[in-house]
Amino acid sequence: MSSKRPQPYFSRSQVTLVRGLWMMVTAILAFMTLFPLLWMVSIAFKPAAESFSSNLIPQSPTFDNFIYVLTAVPFIRYMANSFLVSATVTIVALFFHTMAGYALARLRFPGREVLFLSIFSTFLVSLPVIIVPLFVIVKAMGMLNSYAGLIIPAIFNAFGIFLLRQYYLSLPKEIEEAARIDGAGYWRIYWSVILPLSRPIMSALAILFFLANWNSFLWPLTITSDPNLWVVQLGIANFKSQYSASWNYMMAASTIVAIPTLILFVIFQRQIMDSLKTSGLK
Amino acid sequence: MASVEIRNVVKRYGALEVVHGVSAEIADGEFVALVGPSGCGKSTLLRMIAGLEEISDGAVVIGGDIVNEVAPKDRNISMVFQNYALYPHMTVAENMAFALRLARLPKDEQKKKVGEAATMLGLEGLLDRYPGQLSGGQRQRVAMGRAIVRRPEVFLFDEPLSNLDAKLRVQMRAEIKGLHQRLRTTSIYVTHDQIEAMTMADRIVVMRDGNVEQIGTPLELFDNPRNLFVASFIGSPSMNFIKGEVVNGTFRAPGGVIIPAVNLAHGGPAVAGIRPNKLQIGATGPSAEVLIVEPTGDETHLLVELGGTQLAMLLRDRISLAPGDRIDLAFASADVHFFDGQSTLRLGRGDAL
Known part of the structure; x- marks a missing residue:
């Protein structure tokens, strides 16, 4: 018989080692994520001549890039366009998605599952696949070069409907039944009970929708040729011409564009994390 | 106040029949318990009375009118759910006033009625709280308050005490009974706990597998059980x-x-x-x-x-x-x-x- 008690678990030093390894892995991942961001900010403060140098700290930091971006091009206009489009899409999409999600979760009607599956299956199709037919449709509806063309096609999106439907399925049915007994109809239940209850998931979705539209590039590029309707991502891309690219301006513009998303993220990071957790794991 | 009559009520889900022609009469002001093991159809029966489930066959009569096709809100009933089903985003007062608000009662009258119900249940200090800030017993009381404010003709209780701990359950049992003695509203109370049924009800309907086994006062069931099932179900041990x-x-x-x-x-x-x-x-x-x-x-x-x-x-x-x-x-x-x-x-x- 051995005098030492058998150790069923890791010893303390092993635990420390494993924890240290994990920390290293996360540190590497964090560095890989953050480094491009840091480099973007760094180049934004460098003059054009220095923009390809490998030093992270600019030797002669300058605000010229920002000034150029904000004055020489109608970048404020692009930001306003982006904001208008993103905000409208977010609000309208949430309104329709909550209704669709609720209907798919709770109302009983023939073909409900088929309908849900067909909405869900649009997940499998990415924008580039349908961009030509979508363009043809939008053109036929006379929405080329218009805010409507930027906004309306972006509203329909299976992700929000899917997420909201799953969330509504998890709500206890009795709350709605209590509301029915209290005298509420479908609309009233939706408006006074379901919508307030979905506030957390709606705020998470709002952020996701806003960011997706703030960052969208391909569709606005396809649908707008009028510079007055350009969104920020088109504005940024425009600093890149066929033979040369003004990286210092692009990075300055990207930095400006990243600021609203960063602010949103800092304010709502808890909701974003919660929504990712609930949508991914449960 | 109203009497409730259940006439040969049948519930089918597709080909599956879960309630097989149940009949019972509940007099005005009576407290009747529906009791039976889980899956016996008692909750389904209650939900058919409430209007939350369709009635496949037979009729439910409340206050002399067949209500099979009447919406829950127009049946003049209110229901207390097992998990309370309070609106989490509304305060206690808002929860209790919701039905009155939907009925477009004037604000001051809403407030008065909520106040009365709150006094009756000892909820005066909690009116501004949210359900999440209340204990299980308090939530149960709010759920009852929400049922009371409407002054319905029939109260329906669906296992309202089964989420409470044993001590609180005994206390709430007495409170519900006291409330019934004061209000004298016809009440139908579903439970799987025969002690609850015995102590609270004027009459008990014992159900098994979608059939009524026996209807009678607690002591009738205890002294003269109609069959082995009732004999084994009623009485503890x-x-x-x-x-x-x-x-x-x-x-x-x-x-x-x-x-x-x-x-x-x-x-x-x-x-x-x-x-x-x-x-x-x-x-x-x-x-x-x-x-x-x-x-x-x-x-x-x-x-x-x-x-x-x-x-x-x-x-x-x-x-x-x-x-x-x-x-x-x-x-x-x-x-x-x-x-x-x-x-x-x-x-x-x-x-x-």
Whole structure:
């Protein structure tokens, strides 16, 4: 018989080692994520001549890039366009998605599952696949070069409907039944009970929708040729011409564009994390 | 106030029938408990009365009108759910006023009615809280307050106490009963707990597998159970059953059990039922082996074995016995219920000596 008690678990030093390894892995991942961001900010403060140098700290930091971006091009206009489009899409999409999600979760009607599956299956199709037919449709509806063309096609999106439907399925049915007994109809239940209850998931979705539209590039590029309707991502891309690219301006513009998303993220990071957790794991 | 009549109500989900033609009459102001094991259809029946489930066949009559096609809100009922079903985003006052708000009652009247209900339930201090900030018992009370403010003609309770701990359950049981005595509103109360049904209800409807087994007052069910199921379901600890045979007016079972039952016309397989508190330790009689001794302070619970059957005993005094001891069982044959071995229907009692 051995005098030492058998150790069923890791010893303390092993635990420390494993924890240290994990920390290293996360540190590497964090560095890989953050480094491009840091480099973007760094180049934004460098003059054009220095923009390809490998030093992270600019030797002669300058605000010229920002000034150029904000004055020489109608970048404020692009930001306003982006904001208008993103905000409208977010609000309208949430309104329709909550209704669709609720209907798919709770109302009983023939073909409900088929309908849900067909909405869900649009997940499998990415924008580039349908961009030509979508363009043809939008053109036929006379929405080329218009805010409507930027906004309306972006509203329909299976992700929000899917997420909201799953969330509504998890709500206890009795709350709605209590509301029915209290005298509420479908609309009233939706408006006074379901919508307030979905506030957390709606705020998470709002952020996701806003960011997706703030960052969208391909569709606005396809649908707008009028510079007055350009969104920020088109504005940024425009600093890149066929033979040369003004990286210092692009990075300055990207930095400006990243600021609203960063602010949103800092304010709502808890909701974003919660929504990712609930949508991914449960 | 209104009476409720259930006429041959059937519930089918597709081809599956879960409630098979149930009938019951509930008088104005009565407190009736629907009781039965889980899956017996009692909640489904209640939900059909509420209008939350469609009625496949038969009719539900509230206050003289058939309400099969009437929306829940127009049936003049209110319901308390097992999980309370409070609106989490509304304060206690808003929860209670929701139905009044939907009925477009003036604000001051809403406030008055909510105030009255809150006083009745001791919720005055909690009106501005959210359900998440309340304990289980308080939430239950809010759910009741929400039911009361509308002054419905019928209260429906769907296992309202089963999420509470044992102590709170006893307390709320008394409160609900007190409330009913004050308001005298017709109440239908679903529970799987026969003690709740026995202590609260004027009458009990015992259900099993979508059928009504017996309807009666608590003591009727206790004293004259219609069949083996009701006998085993009502009463705690539940009745002991000894399988045997009736031959020429005498019941015989393994282990030397002989009970005179001259008044029984029955012959053949039968089951003798005796409640645990009617079994005593005697000087002579069938000899049983003690298996388990459970002193509770006031009483002693025994589990004994007699001729291959385990019997529970409830003795009023403290007894020093150990597992393995042998005791002689004594009981009055008039306390024995006999049931038909095949149909499980009750035959009668043993002879009074």
